[in-house]
Amino acid sequence: MKRLLVLLVLMLLTPFLMGSATASICTDCHRGITPEIVEDFKSGVMGENIDCSDCHGFAHSSADTVDKVTMPTHETCGKCHATQDSQYMDGKHSLAWTAMFAMPTTADQPKELMDGQKGCGGCHKIGARDGTDWDEYHYGATGCDSCHTRHSFSVEEARRPEACMTCHQGFDHAQWEMYSTSKHGSIYLTEGDGWDWSAPLSDAKASYTSPTCQMCHMSGGDHNVITSWGFLGVRVEEPIEEWADDRATVLKSFGVLDADGNPTARFDLISPAKLARLTMDDWNAPREEMIAVCGDCHSEKFARISLEEGDRMLREADRVYAESVEIVAALHRDGILPEPDYIDELPSYPYPDVLRFYDQSHTIETDLWVMWMKYRMRCFQSAFHTNADQEQWYGWGPLKETAVAIKSEDRSLRAEAELAEATMATGTKETTGTTGTTGTAGTAEDEADAANAPGFGAMFSFASILALFVLLRRKG
Numbered sequence: 309m310k311r312l313l314v315l316l317v318l319m320l321l322t323p324f325l326m327g328s329a330t331a332s333i334c335t336d337c338h339r340g341i342t343p344e345i346v347e348d349f350k351s352g353v354m355g356e357n358i359d360c361s362d363c364h365g366f367a368h369s370s371a372d373t374v375d376k377v378t379m380p381t382h383e384t385c386g387k388c389h390a391t392q393d394s395q396y397m398d399g400k401h402s403l404a405w406t407a408m409f410a411m412p413t414t415a416d417q418p419k420e421l422m423d424g425q426k427g428c429g430g431c432h433k434i435g436a437r438d439g440t441d442w443d444e445y446h447y448g449a450t451g452c453d454s455c456h457t458r459h460s461f462s463v464e465e466a467r468r469p470e471a472c473m474t475c476h477q478g479f480d481h482a483q484w485e486m487y488s489t490s491k492h493g494s495i496y497l498t499e500g501d502g503w504d505w506s507a508p509l510s511d512a513k514a515s516y517t518s519p520t521c522q523m524c525h526m527s528g529g530d531h532n533v534i535t536s537w538g539f540l541g542v543r544v545e546e547p548i549e550e551w552a553d554d555r556a557t558v559l560k561s562f563g564v565l566d567a568d569g570n571p572t573a574r575f576d577l578i579s580p581a582k583l584a585r586l587t588m589d590d591w592n593a594p595r596e597e598m599i600a601v602c603g604d605c606h607s608e609k610f611a612r613i614s615l616e617e618g619d620r621m622l623r624e625a626d627r628v629y630a631e632s633v634e635i636v637a638a639l640h641r642d643g644i645l646p647e648p649d650y651i652d653e654l655p656s657y658p659y660p661d662v663l664r665f666y667d668q669s670h671t672i673e674t675d676l677w678v679m680w681m682k683y684r685m686r687c688f689q690s691a692f693h694t695n696a697d698q699e700q701w702y703g704w705g706p707l708k709e710t711a712v713a714i715k716s717e718d719r720s721l722r723a724e725a726e727l728a729e730a731t732m733a734t735g736t737k738e739t740t741g742t743t744g745t746t747g748t749a750g751t752a753e754d755e756a757d758a759a760n761a762p763g764f765g766a767m768f769s770f771a772s773i774l775a776l777f778v779l780l781r782r783k784g
């Protein structure tokens with residue numbers, strides 16, 4: 309009883325015992341349960357100032373109450389770090405769950421990839437979430453610990469570019485690969501160990517000889533991370549007329565504009581999820597901030613020209629991509645590709661929806677998706693991250709290669725369709741006498757009738773062999 313009382317008093321006092329966290333009942337027991345976590349926490353500045361319970365609460369304080377524990381959210385951190393929290397909330401990182409759940413096929417993916425953080429959710433957990441809306445998957449609602457890894461929560465770690473690489477890598481956003489093998493990155497890898505990592509970013513230029521991700525994207529320690537183009541590489545206002553047409557096609561492939569160019573329901577997501585800058589003023593503000601960063605080391609003219617080249621690479625990529633989108637849309641329009649069974653979910657039909665990612669109805673659409681998500685991305689992202697290899701051989705080159713593949717596939721599909729139609733017409737004529745159909749081939753009923761008629765099988769296999777022969781010759 310007495311021990312319980314002492315425990316109670318201690319529990320009540322702990323919040324007031326900042327600075328003397330040694331008295332914590334949490335650490336006392338957890339030294340035996342999770343010793344590395346306690347050690348890690350104690351190695352950081354916060355270990356000297358606050359207690360486990362500041363983030364995990366008091367509801368659990370014994371082995372029997374483990375499932376009552378609370379996991380922190382960004383708001384928990386925000387109670388003591390209001391500035392960083394509100395900057396984070398203004399920027400893109402806080403919207404990462406929102407953007408992920410806004411994708412049309414997110415609900416169809418295994419939950420483990422999402423809330424379970426084994427796929428999309430493993431990176432998008434940098435977003436803000438209140439942590440009460442799911443039970444089964446109980447972790448991953450903090451956001452802030454993406455760069456300040458628990459439990460040391462080090463600021464120096466967060467200043468190193470490696471803090472960004474777990475997410476900004478790979479298929480569709482290879483910024484780590486681009487940066488680390490660029491001139492900027494190679495200088496960091498060669499000289500970085502000698503730089504002063506304890507200095508705030510506002511003093512970085514005193515010791516850095518080359519920029520880091522943070523120097524360019526979190527200038528002065530600002531947690532409001534946002535760029536002009538963003539991931540999708542579009543803006544709502546498009547002052548360049550020759551670009552606007554291709555842009556409309558790009559937006560149709562995102563399901564943001566319908567086939568006639570009118571905004572769809574998805575258009576309304578752009579603003580709350582900050583998927584694109586709405587006006588040229590919104591677009592220019594981060595651009596000018598970026599040029600000011602470059603200006604610490606380069607001439608303004610050099611920086612401006614370099615970034616404008618990035619804009620132009622995006623425009624070139626849009627030209628090639630838009631042409632391929634129109635080819636695929638025409639295949640649907642002409643009825644050559646079958647209507648997908650999810651047609652009701654396509655806001656811009658006959659335009660395909662690349663935001664469905666890999667869940668497409670035909671390989672030509674998958675090609676288009678890869679073209680957008682992998683190659684178009686690299687065309688502009690590499691230009692901004694000054695990586696010539698990624699730009700040429702992982703961006704523009706494969707973009708053009710895929711455009712060729714889509715054109716060939718288009719020809720084959722159309723040839724196949726023509727042959728099928730010719731076959732059907734002959735097949736129907738052949739069977740007119742016995743079945744009494746009118747001879748106008750085309751309806752599903754006719755096809756079924758024709759298929760049941762005697763002699764059709766032989767006729768069809770002959771036609772298939774002929775079709776195959778013609779196709780092979782065309783491909784060769």
Ligand code: HEC
Binds near residue numbers: 333367370374
């Ligand atoms: C008497 C021992 C004891 C005390 C005191 C104790 N814990 Fe625990 N804690 C445990 C045990 C046992 C587990 C479960 C470990 C496991 O699953 O391997 C646990 C688990 C946890 C977890 C992880 C829960 C999860 O869902 O993964 C957190 C966080 C935690 N404790 C925080 C605290 C905090 C904060 C305090 C102080 C308010 C505290 N603990 C006090 C024994 C204790």
Ligand code: HEC
Binds near residue numbers: 385386388
């Ligand atoms: C109860 C208040 C409190 C809470 C809650 C809190 N912190 Fe802190 N934090 C502090 C204090 C106090 C310091 C030390 C401040 C100082 O030295 O200026 C600190 C320092 C830091 C630092 C600087 C570390 C360094 O290496 O200099 C980071 C980063 C940080 N906190 C992140 C977080 C994150 C992320 C969360 C939420 C998961 C969080 N904090 C929750 C009080 C808190």
Ligand code: HEC
Binds near residue numbers: 400430432478582583
């Ligand atoms: C390896 C980490 C990672 C995985 C896995 C991942 N993403 Fe992302 N995602 C990112 C990063 C990083 C960005 C920002 C990239 C950029 O701006 O260039 C991003 C951007 C996005 C965006 C664009 C947000 C915007 O505002 O422009 C959407 C939407 C998105 N991801 C959805 C998904 C979905 C859905 C999945 C799973 C099918 C997924 N992501 C898997 C890291 C990841």
Ligand code: HEC
Binds near residue numbers: 342362380
């Ligand atoms: C500044 C906030 C903060 C403090 C203080 C803190 N933690 Fe945590 N802890 C976190 C975050 C963030 C997570 C990850 C939560 C998630 O993914 O939902 C976490 C997760 C955990 C987990 C489960 C994950 C794992 O790796 O097993 C345990 C156990 C844990 N903390 C124990 C402790 C103990 C013990 C202390 C004190 C020595 C402590 N924490 C102090 C923020 C904190």
Ligand code: HEC
Binds near residue numbers: 492520521538
């Ligand atoms: C020399 C400054 C600089 C460095 C270093 C840098 N970036 Fe960038 N980053 C840019 C510029 C410029 C843009 C394009 C801004 C715009 O849209 O106008 C950009 C764009 C981005 C974008 C949006 C999509 C894209 O790629 O165009 C992400 C995400 C990003 N950077 C992440 C990173 C990460 C992660 C690192 C480190 C591995 C990094 N950046 C290093 C300058 C830099």
Ligand code: HEC
Binds near residue numbers: 526
């Ligand atoms: C994208 C990575 C990233 C995320 C996410 C992030 N931080 Fe930071 N944080 C940094 C960097 C980089 C610095 C160093 C800033 C500087 O040197 O001026 C920093 C610095 C800090 C500091 C120390 C400020 C100081 O003046 O010493 C605190 C406190 C902090 N962050 C809290 C948070 C909180 C709270 C969140 C979530 C709301 C968060 N951070 C999310 C990268 C991040």
Ligand code: HEC
Binds near residue numbers: 433454522526
């Ligand atoms: C845990 C994964 C993760 C980490 C770590 C991470 N990011 Fe991100 N980042 C994302 C995701 C996901 C998005 C897309 C969020 C959205 O737009 O909804 C994103 C978006 C961005 C953007 C915005 C692009 C735009 O749309 O304007 C920039 C710039 C960026 N991150 C830079 C960084 C930098 C710099 C670091 C390291 C200091 C970093 N990120 C660390 C996952 C991460």
Ligand code: HEC
Binds near residue numbers: 495517
């Ligand atoms: C902290 C200093 C620093 C900052 C900030 C910086 N750079 Fe650099 N940059 C360098 C150094 C050093 C080199 C290598 C020497 C040179 O080419 O001037 C370099 C090289 C380059 C190159 C040539 C790359 C090559 O492969 O030869 C380009 C292009 C470039 N920077 C663009 C930019 C842009 C655009 C920005 C802003 C978004 C920027 N830099 C910000 C230091 C910086």
